[in-house]
Amino acid sequence: MNKSETTAQQTQATRWRLSIGAVERDTGLSKDTLRVWEKRYGFPKPERDKFGERVYPQEQVEKLRLLKRLIDRGYRPGKLVSRSIEELLELVSPQRPAATAQPASPAQPFAAFNTQDVAEIREQLRERLSREGLRDFVLGTVSELHQQLSDAWMRGQLALYEERLYSEALCSTLHGGLGALPLQNRNPRVLLGTFPNEARILGLLMMECLLSVEGATCISLGAQTPVVDIMLAARAQQADVVGLYFSAAYPMTQALEGLSALREQLPEQTQIWVGSANPAIMRRAPGDILTLPKFDMLAEAVASWRQSHSVGSLSTH
Numbered sequence: 001m002n003k004s005e006t007t008a009q010q011t012q013a014t015r016w017r018l019s020i021g022a023v024e025r026d027t028g029l030s031k032d033t034l035r036v037w038e039k040r041y042g043f044p045k046p047e048r049d050k051f052g053e054r055v056y057p058q059e060q061v062e063k064l065r066l067l068k069r070l071i072d073r074g075y076r077p078g079k080l081v082s083r084s085i086e087e088l089l090e091l092v093s094p095q096r097p098a099a100t101a102q103p104a105s106p107a108q109p110f111a112a113f114n115t116q117d118v119a120e121i122r123e124q125l126r127e128r129l130s131r132e133g134l135r136d137f138v139l140g141t142v143s144e145l146h147q148q149l150s151d152a153w154m155r156g157q158l159a160l161y162e163e164r165l166y167s168e169a170l171c172s173t174l175h176g177g178l179g180a181l182p183l184q185n186r187n188p189r190v191l192l193g194t195f196p197n198e199a200r201i202l203g204l205l206m207m208e209c210l211l212s213v214e215g216a217t218c219i220s221l222g223a224q225t226p227v228v229d230i231m232l233a234a235r236a237q238q239a240d241v242v243g244l245y246f247s248a249a250y251p252m253t254q255a256l257e258g259l260s261a262l263r264e265q266l267p268e269q270t271q272i273w274v275g276s277a278n279p280a281i282m283r284r285a286p287g288d289i290l291t292l293p294k295f296d297m298l299a300e301a302v303a304s305w306r307q308s309h310s311v312g313s314l315s316t317h
Helices: 003-014 020-027 033-041 058-072 085-092 118-132 136-154 160-179 202-213 225-238 252-264 279-284 295-309
Strands: 015-018 053-056 188-192 218-220 241-246 271-276
Touching: 003 218, 015 020, 020 053, 020 058, 053 058, 058 085, 058 279, 118 136, 136 160, 136 202, 136 218, 136 295, 160 202, 188 202, 188 295, 202 218, 202 241, 202 271, 202 279, 202 295, 225 241, 225 252, 225 295, 241 252, 271 279, 271 295
Parallel strands: 188 218, 188 241, 241 271
Antiparallel strands: 015 053
């Protein structure tokens, strides 16, 4: 075997491919959308596995992530699909004029930590938490890293294992901060969870930390809970609020349909609070649902709820 053949085989081995279901979960673009685009625009161009099923190469998935992000900002797919990844990246993060340019953020998440060793990153995160306190740590350090992770993932700059390792380091640190908080057991009682196919838990955990700092009673269902089970849990736990989080890649249609169904099934007095990195979900959520595009809005939401319910005492549930 000559050198060029060996190199080609090595390249093929490191070039991953995803099934259509995995692409839907990864990018937030539905299977139907992927098929329609394939027929209408000639992109994506899936390969076929040994069973004849569609599989999507790495570079196409990376482009699909960028397309989803731009469509959520209001761009039309027909104007985007033919563009190169470089052109899409420019639309995602346009260069500012030199006169107004700001210092650039690190290109990669955790670059400021000067290490890629996960154990060392965990230690630095714990030190920052101890120094800053949980609220400032979440609103400062974690919010910045959460945004960097989301941007890098959508740009295709992170492998799946890297995104998981970094997110887990953050989640582990936040769990430690939560465990150190004194139990206040005050209203509102907030049931927290994510919808099916939303496996990313960091945003939800950030919400739980900030709500707990405000003294709210948090009951977390964790990730990927069916809508009907969220409704049943909210009733059983006598929740005042159901808190949900959607990552940037979560399918907008699935989110909106789930929110409408949940609103119909919950008691009228039970509020729904939604945080999301997906601006389209924030814009189109039903009008009686409180949208929280920024994490620092949670403290105001708690204060407003307590004022409207004249609550400052311990929970009686």
